[in-house]
Amino acid sequence: MSDGNQITLARMQTGQSGKVVQIQGGGGLVNRLNALGIRPSKRVTKVSSMFMRGPVTIQVDRTQVAVGLGMAKKIIVELA
């Protein structure tokens, strides 16, 4: 069900929100992201992204998390 609504966290617009559907990474990355509240079915909102391939800041639950761009490219979000 790869419809057009699914994009990576890196490509989301500031202010957009959606549900995490998948993390394309090894166990270590998944563990660390999960621990910060980023895991499938969680609702995330993009707060900002830094120019020059800087990190992406997202809001998840009541925390903000800064995620390096490389990791952000591995997090697939379904826009809603």
Add this chain to the structure above:
Amino acid sequence: MGNPNVGKSVIFSRLTGVKVIISNYPGTTVSYTQGFMKLGEETVEVIDVPGTYTLEPTCKAEEVALQMLHTGDIVINVVNATNLERNLYLTLQLLERDIPVVVALNIWDDTKHRGIHVDLDKLRELLGVEVIPTVALTGQGIKELVENIHKATLPDTPVRSRDERWATIGSIIDQVQHVTHRHHTWLEYLEDASVKPLTGGIIALTVLASAFFIVRFVGESLISYVFNPLFNHLWAPVLLRLSDFLGGTGFPHDILIGKITGGEVNFVESFGLLSSGLYVPFAMVLPYIVAFYLVLGLLEDVGYLPRLAVLMDTVMHRLGLHGYAIIPTLLGLGCNVPAILATRILESKRERFIAATLVSIAVPCAALQAMIFGLVGQRGGQYVVIVYGTLFVVWIILGIILNRVVKGFSPELLIEIPPYRLPPWRTVVKKLWMRTYGFLVEAVPIILAAVLVINILYIFGIFNAIANFTAPVVTGLLGLPKEAVTALVVGVLRKDVALGMLAPLALTAKQLVVGSVVLAMFFPCIATFVVFLRELGVVNMLKSAGVMISAALITGGILNLIL
């Protein structure tokens, strides 16, 4: 134990009375602290450990937490009540272990105005352990926590896989937590603005510029209105009477008071134990220590530093680091020792090596900076700018080189950004006092010892021997008088005293600039050296030392040529 930045150290401090540094960013605590508390008739040991999200460590600080878990009999699991879901993962992992747990549900006061309702009884029932709501900053709930420590239980919790744990947490949250919607507060708008490229950049520049001016203003005011009058009007007459009493010359006189010029005590140049030995630490360095740590403490407690890390991330990647390395770097502007310890929050050995080396070389501590302002500043502000500019350029260039040369790659930034908090003045002042006190008891004795050693070495002519031996490098390459090498030697003990030794040498402004830069770079002071050695090992220390000495000579040589 608990997640980072949930208030473990505050609770520890409340339980034991032991003062520890607390701040509003993940990774304040990087090693463990022991303390004792009364539990009924018994005295028990309490250990404060670094925060960790899971029991699978990703950096040195988290490893420490895991090691300490094996030594404990009971775990007080500190949980952030405003982030229950995420925090419960570690709680479940702890419950699966063979160790009794009691949960402190901290930051409880924040749940109300964040619209979070937690059913405590239900949570106790589902976890099978005692749950005590606490507000560690105000002390609320600490008494109840103490009374309930002996009730720590070891419920029968099955060992689950990661996904099973999250599923369990999901069902717990559904049953115990209820969140009502509410609008953004002004602090939250400011939080968002701080991490957006444009507004964040403006905020960062404003914050850093104000920080600089406040440090200058507070430091200079303390010197001009408090310490200088004290020394000039109260202490100088006492020293002059003592000088007369000792006959104005001779061995004890030279050691205690130093050289008296024109019937007056020159506190900077005389170099006696009771003149410069007291004036340098108290009237030149202390004011800046107080001013710097006041401002740093505010930035830490408000929660600004992780946001600066986000803004700086791209730049730091060029240096082989990621944004969070800005935290050890800023700490280094106070003192390099805690800065090198703080590199434990970085994930890889490579990052720790680069960060620690850059801090030791290009980040002058507050004591050295105070002396740079005091001595180089006398010759004109532009010279201070040259010193700082040079160190900054060295920091960048060396970072880029190390990033190319050191094997491996640096991981990406992944950090939790804490909410802004308005810190109570009491906690800011408390931390400022801890750090100032640390300077008074740890640095001042070394400063006095350094002054004493200098005098003795002078008297026995040992400095002359060293000076002649190293003259080709010092005079040839750096353009400094050969006596300046004594300052470099003393720089291994204390850099502030060492820079002070350049004062009586009648250097030109250019020589003073070269001297300051080389002194800042060439080798860490003994305290930093020891910590570096302990944290990164002999091999890394040797490599780093090689980088330091060559970088210092090259930079000093270039400055000597172009200025």
